[in-house]
Each structure stands twice: as C-alpha cells, then as structure tokens.
Amino acid sequence: MFWQQVVNAIWLGAVYSLFALGYTLIFGVLGILNLAHPSLYMWGAFIGLVCVTTLHLPIWLALPVAMLGSGILGILLDRIAFKPLRARHAPHLATLISSIGASIVLVNIAQGIFGAEVSRFPFDIFPVHVFNFGGVSVTLLQLTILGISLVIMVALRWLIMGTRQGQAMRAVAYNTVTAARLGIPVDQIIMQTFFIAGALAGAAGVLLGLAFNSISPFMGGPMNLKGLTVIVLGGLGNIEGAVIGGFILAFSEVMSVAYLSSDLRDAVSFVLLLIILLVRPNGLLGHSSTKRA
Amino acid sequence: MKKTSLTVFVLLMLISILVTACGGATTPAPTAEPVGEAPAATEAPAAATEAPAVAASNLPAEITLAAVHDLSGATALYGTAIQKGIDLAAKQINEQKFLGEGITLKIIYEDAAGDPKQAIAAYEKLIANPDVAVILGPTLSNEAKSADPLAQEAGMPVIASSNTASGITEIGDFIFRTSLPESAVIPNTIKVTKAALGLTKVAVMYGNDDAFTQSGYDVFKAALEAEGIEILTEETFAKGDTDFSAQLTKIQSLAPDAIVVSALAEEAANIMVQARTLGIPETIRFIGGNGFNSPKLAEIAGTAAEGAISGAAWNVASTVPASATFVEAFNAEYGANPDQFATQAYTAAWVAALAIKNADSVDHAAIRDALTQITDFESPLGMFSFDANRDPIHEPVVLAVTNGAFDVFKP
Amino acid sequence: MNVFSEFWATYSSVVQFALINMLLGISIYFTLYTGLLSLANAGFMGIGAYVSAVLTIHAGTPLPVSLLAGALSAALIGWLLGLPVLRLREIYLAIATLGFGEIVRITAVNFDKFSGLNLLGGAQGLSGIPKLTTPGALLFVLIILSIFLVQFHKSRAGRALAAIRRDESVAATMGIDVYQYKMLAFVLGAFVAGLAGGFSAHLTRFVGPTDFSFNAAVNILAFAVLGGTLHWSGAMVGAAILTVLPEALRFMKEYRGVVNGVIMVLVIIYLPHGLINPKWFQRVFSKRRAQ
Numbered sequence: 001m002f003w004q005q006v007v008n009a010i011w012l013g014a015v016y017s018l019f020a021l022g023y024t025l026i027f028g029v030l031g032i033l034n035l036a037h038p039s040l041y042m043w044g045a046f047i048g049l050v051c052v053t054t055l056h057l058p059i060w061l062a063l064p065v066a067m068l069g070s071g072i073l074g075i076l077l078d079r080i081a082f083k084p085l086r087a088r089h090a091p092h093l094a095t096l097i098s099s100i101g102a103s104i105v106l107v108n109i110a111q112g113i114f115g116a117e118v119s120r121f122p123f124d125i126f127p128v129h130v131f132n133f134g135g136v137s138v139t140l141l142q143l144t145i146l147g148i149s150l151v152i153m154v155a156l157r158w159l160i161m162g163t164r165q166g167q168a169m170r171a172v173a174y175n176t177v178t179a180a181r182l183g184i185p186v187d188q189i190i191m192q193t194f195f196i197a198g199a200l201a202g203a204a205g206v207l208l209g210l211a212f213n214s215i216s217p218f219m220g221g222p223m224n225l226k227g228l229t230v231i232v233l234g235g236l237g238n239i240e241g242a243v244i245g246g247f248i249l250a251f252s253e254v255m256s257v258a259y260l261s262s263d264l265r266d267a268v269s270f271v272l273l274l275i276i277l278l279v280r281p282n283g284l285l286g287h288s289s290t291k292r293a
Numbered sequence: 294m295k296k297t298s299l300t301v302f303v304l305l306m307l308i309s310i311l312v313t314a315c316g317g318a319t320t321p322a323p324t325a326e327p328v329g330e331a332p333a334a335t336e337a338p339a340a341a342t343e344a345p346a347v348a349a350s351n352l353p354a355e356i357t358l359a360a361v362h363d364l365s366g367a368t369a370l371y372g373t374a375i376q377k378g379i380d381l382a383a384k385q386i387n388e389q390k391f392l393g394e395g396i397t398l399k400i401i402y403e404d405a406a407g408d409p410k411q412a413i414a415a416y417e418k419l420i421a422n423p424d425v426a427v428i429l430g431p432t433l434s435n436e437a438k439s440a441d442p443l444a445q446e447a448g449m450p451v452i453a454s455s456n457t458a459s460g461i462t463e464i465g466d467f468i469f470r471t472s473l474p475e476s477a478v479i480p481n482t483i484k485v486t487k488a489a490l491g492l493t494k495v496a497v498m499y500g501n502d503d504a505f506t507q508s509g510y511d512v513f514k515a516a517l518e519a520e521g522i523e524i525l526t527e528e529t530f531a532k533g534d535t536d537f538s539a540q541l542t543k544i545q546s547l548a549p550d551a552i553v554v555s556a557l558a559e560e561a562a563n564i565m566v567q568a569r570t571l572g573i574p575e576t577i578r579f580i581g582g583n584g585f586n587s588p589k590l591a592e593i594a595g596t597a598a599e600g601a602i603s604g605a606a607w608n609v610a611s612t613v614p615a616s617a618t619f620v621e622a623f624n625a626e627y628g629a630n631p632d633q634f635a636t637q638a639y640t641a642a643w644v645a646a647l648a649i650k651n652a653d654s655v656d657h658a659a660i661r662d663a664l665t666q667i668t669d670f671e672s673p674l675g676m677f678s679f680d681a682n683r684d685p686i687h688e689p690v691v692l693a694v695t696n697g698a699f700d701v702f703k704p
Numbered sequence: 705m706n707v708f709s710e711f712w713a714t715y716s717s718v719v720q721f722a723l724i725n726m727l728l729g730i731s732i733y734f735t736l737y738t739g740l741l742s743l744a745n746a747g748f749m750g751i752g753a754y755v756s757a758v759l760t761i762h763a764g765t766p767l768p769v770s771l772l773a774g775a776l777s778a779a780l781i782g783w784l785l786g787l788p789v790l791r792l793r794e795i796y797l798a799i800a801t802l803g804f805g806e807i808v809r810i811t812a813v814n815f816d817k818f819s820g821l822n823l824l825g826g827a828q829g830l831s832g833i834p835k836l837t838t839p840g841a842l843l844f845v846l847i848i849l850s851i852f853l854v855q856f857h858k859s860r861a862g863r864a865l866a867a868i869r870r871d872e873s874v875a876a877t878m879g880i881d882v883y884q885y886k887m888l889a890f891v892l893g894a895f896v897a898g899l900a901g902g903f904s905a906h907l908t909r910f911v912g913p914t915d916f917s918f919n920a921a922v923n924i925l926a927f928a929v930l931g932g933t934l935h936w937s938g939a940m941v942g943a944a945i946l947t948v949l950p951e952a953l954r955f956m957k958e959y960r961g962v963v964n965g966v967i968m969v970l971v972i973i974y975l976p977h978g979l980i981n982p983k984w985f986q987r988v989f990s991k992r993r994a995q
Binding site: 001004005008009011012015108111115116117118120123130132137139208211212213214216218221222253254257258262263265266 | 365366367369370372373501529530536539540542543546559562563566571593595
Binding site for chain 3: 027033035080081084085088090091093094096097098100101102103104105107108109111112221224225228229232236263264266267270271273274277278281282283
C-alpha cells in the first residue's frame with residue numbers, strides 16, 4: 001500500500017504544480033494575485049472539450065488549441081481588468097478585487113453557454129491502459145500528464161532563466177520603470193506574460209479535465225485554495241517553489257489519509273502551511289521582502 | 294491614550310449591549326419575538342383570504358406558484374433540472390385546463406444561488422407578494438432550514454422536492470416535501486443487498502462537509518449496524534475533491550465485500566473510475582443512496598459504473614404507468630431523460646395544482662389543508678400520498694447499473 | 705399598505721443582511737487600515753456564530769450575552785492566532801489567515817465526530833436558532849461603532865495604525881510598538897467579526913460550516929476594498945452596495961451574475977481607491993476654505 005500511496009502523491013503533486021505554475025508566474029512578473037486564474041483553467045477545459053466534441057479534433061490538437069484560446073483570454077483579462085488599473089497606479093488590493101469581479105463574469109458566462117452540468121471528455125479520446133508494477137498501478141494517462149507537466153515546468157524555467165524574453169520578464173518583475181528605461185517594451189512583455197500564464201492554465205484545464213472527468217463552470221473553485229496554498233508554500237513568484245509546494249501539499253494530503261484519518265487531511269495541510277510560513281515567512285524558496293511598487 | 298480608547302470601546306460595547314437588551318425587553322417577551330415582524334407575516338395571508346372571499350368559491354384567472362431554486366452557482370445543476378420538471382408540469386396543467394377554463398398557472402422563479410441568505414431574501418419577497426399561492430423549493434436542505442421558518446410563520450405552504458435531510462418537515466405544518474428522505478430509502482437498500490450479495494464487511498466513503506452526503510452517511514451507518522454488517526473503515530473527502538486514490542488505496546488494502554458511498558453522482562463517478570483503475574475488482578460493488586441516482590453516474594464513469602447499486606425514490610426504468618408517460622413528455626420537451634430531481638419537482642408542481650383545485654381557493658390555509666388530504670395521487674413516483682409528517686409515502690426502489698444505465702436490481 | 709411597509713415586508717431581511725455585512729466591512733477595515741491583508745474575518749465570524757448560537761440554544765442566554773460571548777471568543781482566538789501570524793506580510797499573511805478560516809471550517813465539520821458531543825451538527829449545521837436579531841439592535845451597534853471609529857481615529861492608537869500602514873519601519877523609528885498595534889487592530893477586527901457572526905446566526909436561524917469558507921472571506925474583502933479602505937465609512941458603503949446589488953439585479957434573471965461581476969470590475973477600474981475617498985472630502989473642505 002505504501003508504494004501505491006507514494007505513486008498517488010507524486011501524481012497529485014504533478015496535478016497541483018501544473019495548476020499553480022501560471023498562478024505563480026503572474027505573481028512573479030507583475031506582483032498580482034490573479035484570482036481569475038482558476039476561471040482561465042476552467043475555460044481551457046471547455047475549449048478543449050468543444051474542440052473534441054463539436055470540432056472532432058484529436059486530443060493532441062485540442063490541447064494546443066485550448067492553450068491558445070485561454071492564452072488569448074488571459075490577454076483579454078489583462079486588457080480589461082488589469083491594464084486600466086496599472087495606468088492609474090491603483091493599489092494592489094484594487095487589482096485583487098478586479099480579478100474577483102472578472103472571475104465572476106467568466107464563470108457566469110461559462111454557465112450561460114455550457115450549463116451547470118458536469119461533463120467529461122469522450123471515453124475513446126485517450127487509450128485506457130493500466131500498468132501494474134508489483135501491485136502498484138499507474139495509467140498511461142497519468143504517465144502522460146506527468147510527462148507533459150515536467151516538460152512544461154522545464155520549458156518555463158528555461159524560458160525565464162535562459163532566453164532574452166525571460167530576461168526582459170525578470171527585468172519587468174524587478175522594476176517596470178527601470179525596465180522601460182532600458183528599452184524593454186514593458187507593455188508587450190506583460191501581454192506575453194498573461195498569454196503564457198493563460199496558456200498554462202488552459203493546459204492544466206484540459207489535462208486535469210481528462211484525468212478527473214469533472215469539467216464544469218465551477219471546477220476552478222476547489223482547485224483555487226489548493227493552488228494558493230501551493231504557491232505560497234513554495235514562495236510566491238517562484239517556479240521551482242510552485243513545483244515543490246505542489247508535491248509537499250500532495251504528500252501531506254495523501255499520507256494523512258493513508259496513515260492518520262481522512263477527516264484530518266485538510267486540517268493537516270493548513271497546519272503544515274502555517275508552520276512552514278512561521279519558519280520561512282516568505283515560503284520555502286521565497287526571498288525576503290520582495291517589496292514592489 | 295491607547296488604553297482610554299480601548300476603555301471607551303469596551304464601555305460603548307457594553308452600553309450597546311445593555312440597550313439591545315432593553316430594546317428586547319420593551320417588546321412584550323422574548324417568546325413574542327416572531328410577532329415583531331408581524332406586519333409582514335400576518336398581512337400577506339390576510340390579504341389573500343380577503344380576495345377569494347369576494348370571488349366566493351372560485352379561483353382567480355391567474356394562479357401564481359413561486360419556485361425558489363438554485364439557478365446559478367455550483368448547485369445550479371439541481372436547480373436547473375428542477376426548473377425543467379416544474380415548467381413541464383405547468384405547461385401540462387395549462388394545456389389540460391386542469392384548474393378550469395380560463396384559469397392559468399404561472400410560475401415565478403427566484404434564484405437562491407445555493408446561499409441560505411438569498412433563500413431567505415427570496416422567501417420574504419414572495420411572502421409579501423399577495424399573488425403567491427404556494428412556494429416550491431428550496432433546492433438545498435441548508436436553505437430550507439433557514440428560509441422555511443419564515444414561510445411557516447407567515448402561513449405560506451411550501452413544497453420541497455429535493456430536500457432529503459432530516460428535520461425539514463419538522464419545521465412546521467406548512468412544510469411539505471415530495472422527496473423521499475434518505476431514511477426511507479437507504480435501510481431498504483442495505484437489507485436487499487445484504488440478502489442478495491451476502492455482505493459481512495464493507496468500507497464506507499462519504500463527503501463529510503456536505504449536508505446531503507453527511508446525512509446519507511448517518512443513515513447508512515445506522516442501517517449497516519442494524520443489519521450487523523461490519524464497517525472496516527470510514528473514509529471522507531471534501532466537496533469539490535476530484536482525486537480519491539489515497540482513500541481508495543487504503544480501502545483496497547482492507548478487502549471489503551462492497552464499498553458504500555454517500556456522494557453526489559459526479560463525485561461517485563470519479564470514485565468508481567479511480568477504484569477500477571487501482572485494480573479494485575468488479576466483484577466489489579458500489580452501494581449508494583439517492584445521490585447515485587442520476588444519468589450522470591454512468592455517463593461519466595462509463596464501464597466503471599457497471600454493477601453499482603443505488604437506492605432511490607425514482608428512476609427512468611420505473612414501471613409505474615404515470616412514469617412512462619412523464620418520461621416520454623419530458624423527452625419530447627427537452628430531448629433528454631429526466632433525473633430524479635426533475636421528477637420530484639414535476640410531482641411537487643402537480644401536487645400543488647391538485648391541492649389548489651381541491652381547495653377551490655388560493656387561501657394559504659385552505660391549500661395547506663388540501664395538501665394533507667392528498668392520497669393516492671397517480672404520479673410518476675407511484676401512488677403518492679403525504680404521511681402525517683407531510684413526508685411522501687411511496688415505495689423506494691433498488692437499482693443497479695446494467696449496460697450503462699440504471700435498471701431495477703435483480704440479484 | 706403604504707409604500708414603506710410594503711418595502712419593509714419585502715426587503716427587511718436584505719436590509720438586515722446589509723447591516724450585518726457593514727459590521728463585517730468594518731471588521732476588515734481595522735486590519736486594512738493598518739496595512740494588514742488579513743482574510744481571517746470569515747473564520748472569526750464563524751466562531752462568533754457558533755459560540756453565540758450554542759449558548760442561546762443550550763444555555764438559553766439572552767441575545768446580548770450570547771453575542772458578547774461569541775465576539776469575545778473570536779477576539780481571544782484572534783489574539784492567539786495573531787501571536788504567530790502577524791509577523792507575516794502581505795499575501796503570505798492573507799493566505800495564512802485564509803488557512804485559519806479553513807481550519808475553523810474543518811473544526812466545525814469534525815467537532816461532533818471527534819468529541820462525541822452533539823453540539824455543532826457537523827456538515828448539517830446548527831439549525832433551530834431562535835430569530836432574535838432585530839434591525840434596531842443592528843443599527844444601534846453600528847452607530848456605536850461609528851462613534852467609536854471617529855474617536856478612535858483621533859486617538860494615539862488610531863494615528864499609530866495609520867503610521868504603520870504608511871511605512872512600518874518609519875513607524876517603528878517613531879517609537880510605535882508596531883507589533884502591539886497590529887495586534888490591537890487584528891483583535892478589534894476579530895471582535896467585530898464575531899459580533900457580526902452572532903447577529904447573522906440569530907437572523908438566518910442556521911449556522912453551517914460552508915457559510916464561512918473561502919468565498920465568504922473574499923466577499924468581506926470585496927466589501928471594504930470596493931467601498932474604500934481609506935475611510936471607515938467606505939467599508940460600510942461597500943458592504944451595503946454589494947449586499948443589495950444581487951437582490952436589485954434579480955430582474956436580470958440569468959444575466960444577474962455577469963452584470964454583478966461587470967459592475968464590480970467597472971467600479972474598481974474607475975475608482976481604484978474605492979467609492980469613498982477622503983481626498984474628496986478634503987478637496988471639498990479646502991475649496992470652501994479657499995472661498
């Protein structure tokens with residue numbers, strides 16, 4: 001049982017990390033806690049679903065289309081809900097509320113179009129294959145999602161640390177005024193950041209929609225609190241932090257169910273969060289006092 | 294200074310509390326408190342009693358039923374199914390001129406959005422509206438516990454169609470429901486399955502932060518104990534969870550005869566898919582209550598749902614004659630099969646119309662009395678009556694998923 | 705029936721919810737005014753609601769006693785929570801306090817199962833609470849709170865809190881005990897939230913664990929931010945508007961949610977500092993003075 005639980009935890013950790021990446025990216029570059037991120041995740045899942053069911057695209061094509069779609073939604077979100085606030089030098093709390101309003105709108109539009117019911121991807125869209133290694137079961141789908149998640153994580157890290165674009169993003173994150181003086185097209189960089197974060201949310205939406213068969217306008221809600229916990233655990237704005245945070249939360253949840261009591265699962269997670277924050281007030285990999293404009 | 298401002302704060306609070314106490318004392322007595330809102334509570338029915346008094350024993354040309362249901366938010370799933378059921382009933386009632394020539398039934402909807410506060414606000418608005426004859430709703434038991442007392446105080450009949458928790462009709466003699474409570478469904482299911490499958494030890498899984506799934510668990514537990522079936526473990530999950538593999542892995546290691554699940558259909562479907570993926574064999578069946586009974590279960594779980602057993606108030610496979618005609622009409626209207634929520638809501642709307650017709654009045658007290666008199670009404674749920682506690686009486690069924698759809702359980 | 709009594713019959717509960725939400729707005733105003741982003745208020749509200757409801761039902765205490773006990777319990781737990789978490793900053797504090805709210809919720813869900821008592825009702829919640837909340841009592845508490853807030857802002861403590869918001873390190877060098885004053889704001893906020901919880905329980909006659917979840921915490925924040933965090937009346941205005949808005953939009957039927965969200969975004973975009981901004985008052989005053 002122990003090894004199966006370890007596999008369960010690794011799998012769940014990948015799920016949490018994948019969801020949290022876009023969340024933490026926006027915070028890292030712009031210092032915004034974008035509470036509409038879970039809504040982009042939900043829209044990604046629906047775009048993928050529409051691609052598969054009405055356009056009859058194969059899933060490997062639906063995934064990039066959904067990423068593109070939710071990436072564009074990400075840009076729209078920035079143009080409508082965040083850019084005007086940046087222009088007015090609004091306080092951070094204002095952007096938080098604006099993101100809440102935007103997420104209410106996104107969820108309600110989704111409900112208007114797709115209804116409140118829970119739907120799933122068609123059964124034959126992905127081959128069901130269970131591997132059994134000495135009593136431990138893993139599905140092909142789980143392995144694929146784990147693989148795609150790892151690729152996305154590595155690619156994102158490379159993008160930010162190893163490319164000119166990433167350099168520009170980091171400059172914007174450090175200080176927008178200085179970045180502009182250095183000739184970096186700040187507005188364009190912010191737009192790209194929102195596109196990437198939206199696309200990441202969309203990828204998570206399609207993949208987790210495949211894994212958990214519960215696509216609905218409200219699917220973002222339950223993930224939201226987990227996502228927030230994950231990015232804060234790891235250190236806000238930190239890509240590796242989001243990954244580590246995801247695995248810590250997953251192991252805490254799975255192991256408390258396995259060896260303690262499922263009643264206490266969430267209590268254990270939040271007590272753990274509090275303890276980690278008390279020891280490391282900026283998360284595990286966060287830097288002290290990243291004060292922003 | 295800091296201290297003084299704190300002292301001031303504490304003092305002011307104390308004074309405020311004293312004055313609140315005095316304010317409470319000026320009204321006659323604490324027991325008379327409900328009278329405090331009497332203008333709202335007593336005037337509405339009074340206005341309603343006057344109207345029919347003028348029109349003697351005749352119904353007005355337009356009769357208004359109000360439906361308070363969750364049409365937005367995460368529970369809109371149920372609210373919208375219920376709405377379809379009510380709309381279909383209203384359409385048939387009007388087409389058949391059931392209430393008489395030239396008399397039409399109108400439904401007004403108020404959204405409660407899954408929030409007891411919004412349910413209260415909606416109830417208050419409807420109670421103040423002299424046209425409203427009966428309230429259908431609310432969707433959730435939580436909403437009912439907050440809002441139904443208002444209707445009870447105002448003497449407004451309420452017919453719920455989706456509240457299955459205990460303590461709903463106990464709120465008062467104006468509160469009825471067409472939804473069979475879990476306590477009328479589950480013990481029967483356990484008895485039947487124990488006899489058929491020879492259960493001796495089971496694992497239980499339930500959502501512990503949801504009123505519906507927790508109350509289902511309470512009933513299951515009592516029923517299992519009554520039948521002398523051992524509970525190996527009780528695993529819980531939270532509303533909105535999608536990954537259940539940790540709980541299922543634990544259950545797998547205990548090798549139960551069956552897994553008893555109190556969950557909503559969407560959660561149950563994922564539990565089944567993940568259980569089969571983990572290698573829990575199909576001989577270990579899933580047993581559930583009302584929550585399982587939705588076409589969504591097999592739609593989402595696919596072959597993993599095969600063999601799942603559900604106790605229920607109603608199902609599409611029902612052999613009741615009125616059920617077949619209802620399913621046909623529902624399909625013609627919406628192009629899909631109804632679920633239990635739609636059926637119970639459909640029945641609630643019909644029962645309301647029947648009571649109004651029998652009372653030949655839209656007076657709230659008269660309708661209430663007529664509701665208690667309803668016996669052997671031929672509904673899709675079966676021959677329908679209310680018992681002395683205003684809960685429905687009809688036979689529950691035990692169903693099992695066979696070839697992708699629920700059918701009557703044959704051991 | 706005259707217009708007023710008709711209105712009152714239809715909307716008295718909405719008005720009372722608005723008044724309770726105003727209390728919640730003020731409860732979060734205390735911390736926001738100090739520059740603390742705390743989302744624990746929904747949890748404090750839950751503590752106040754459960755404690756006062758249990759007392760009323762089982763001990764038969766009169767409303768004021770139940771309310772006070774609920775509010776004091778919330779304040780006490782706020783103090784205990786504040787000891788460790790007030791060292792955290794910004795979003796970290798927000799998420800830690802959000803986690804606290806979840807712990808309150810989980811405790812409410814599991815309390816009966818683990819204690820063997822039949823007290824909080826688990827996920828079923830606690831029902832059958834007598835309806836004792838009256839608009840008069842709510843109004844009275846709000847007026848008292850307003851008077852307190854006016855006095856408070858003139859006091860040394862009030863000025864210290866404002867100084868901490870402007871710049872913590874400067875405040876510290878001015879000799880302000882930053883930690884103690886943060887605690888004061890935190891505990892005051894907890895007390896008022898607990899009070900609001902008690903009122904709410906005795907108005908809806910029901911307390912359930914889901915009433916105090918993530919969404920409730922975020923809503924309370926929205927009251928204060930939309931109304932404006934720079935003046936205490938902002939939180940009250942914001943709470944009133946956000947409570948009345950969904951009711952006022954009922955006629956929109958299925959578009960209600962979308963319109964609600966759009967209004968929220970528009971207001972915050974055009975008035976990023978909230979609806980009530982003291983700078984306007986100042987501008988009006990300075991104009992008068994100039995004349």
